[in-house]
Amino acid sequence: MPDTASPAPTINDWSPLTDDQLAEYAERGYLHLRGLFSEEEVRRGLEAVDAVVAANPNTLEHHESFYVNDQTVRVRNAVATTAGLDEFLDHPALVGPLMSLLNGNVQILSTEVLVRHLQEEALEPWHTDGGQYLQRLRLTADSLPLQVKAQVFLTDVTRPNSGNFLLVPGSHLEVPTSLDYMCNIEELNEPLRRGEVPEHALVVQAEPGDVLLFPHSLWHGVMANTTQPRKTFIFRYGQLWQRPYDYATQPREVLDRMSPRLRRMFGDFGDAVHPSDFYKPLDQDEAMSVGGGPSAGRATR
Numbered sequence: 001m002p003d004t005a006s007p008a009p010t011i012n013d014w015s016p017l018t019d020d021q022l023a024e025y026a027e028r029g030y031l032h033l034r035g036l037f038s039e040e041e042v043r044r045g046l047e048a049v050d051a052v053v054a055a056n057p058n059t060l061e062h063h064e065s066f067y068v069n070d071q072t073v074r075v076r077n078a079v080a081t082t083a084g085l086d087e088f089l090d091h092p093a094l095v096g097p098l099m100s101l102l103n104g105n106v107q108i109l110s111t112e113v114l115v116r117h118l119q120e121e122a123l124e125p126w127h128t129d130g131g132q133y134l135q136r137l138r139l140t141a142d143s144l145p146l147q148v149k150a151q152v153f154l155t156d157v158t159r160p161n162s163g164n165f166l167l168v169p170g171s172h173l174e175v176p177t178s179l180d181y182m183c184n185i186e187e188l189n190e191p192l193r194r195g196e197v198p199e200h201a202l203v204v205q206a207e208p209g210d211v212l213l214f215p216h217s218l219w220h221g222v223m224a225n226t227t228q229p230r231k232t233f234i235f236r237y238g239q240l241w242q243r244p245y246d247y248a249t250q251p252r253e254v255l256d257r258m259s260p261r262l263r264r265m266f267g268d269f270g271d272a273v274h275p276s277d278f279y280k281p282l283d284q285d286e287a288m289s290v291g292g293g294p295s296a297g298r299a300t301r
């Protein structure tokens, strides 16, 4: 007898964003998700930061476009140095929002560990991400984003001048008036050098475990830090047809330790990859349904 039963629906370990959250992201250009990670997860995250920094890995050659700050330790392609980031990248609470924003088609483009030490002046000027070519593209207001960053806060950034993330709500839809190779936004940087932040900007106050999601086109910078070293991860995401920022392909031994979902998020389709898979993956819903966490294996496919 032929099997005529329809396949069981895919059950995900993640939940999508609500319509209100999607509307908020579209209008303001960011989402502040509070308490996404637990105290215990934050503790493990801090251990991963310290281990990566102690290993002092030279994971990627310098590129002229990298903004250098003496008070910042920034380890790029950090996932190649530690397995400690995997649980965050594969976490249903983070995968769900990304699946919603990137239309079900999520690739990790970079994984960074950041420690922002004390500095009286702003730690990073106002800029957009992704370089001048991406900066000149604008999507319509109701479009899903091309790229999204997730900043995972692991230390307290609730006080003023604690290395707060700065952003201009709604700026993700605006092309800056001055365009340069570094994508700096000079009209805001001149006042920032005097410690001034425009009234319409937001100084983000984040607690350990919070996550901030924002697209490459959002105008953003980083406040001074006079409190304690600020520790975060920044993960950059795009669709599977985009190219990564801090790796070409992850080495086999890195992929081998990961869940099938996380491997897919690093653009790995195994040995039998077809070039068109990056545009039209045939099994994307199934591949993204369940990660390697405690819920692995419980979903029905």
Ligand SMILES: O=C(O)CCC(=O)C(=O)O
Pocket (backbone or CB within 6 Å): 114, 124, 129, 151, 164, 165, 220, 221, 222, 234
């Ligand atoms: O450290 C931060 O809060 C933001 C870093 C940043 O501006 C960037 O990664 O583009």
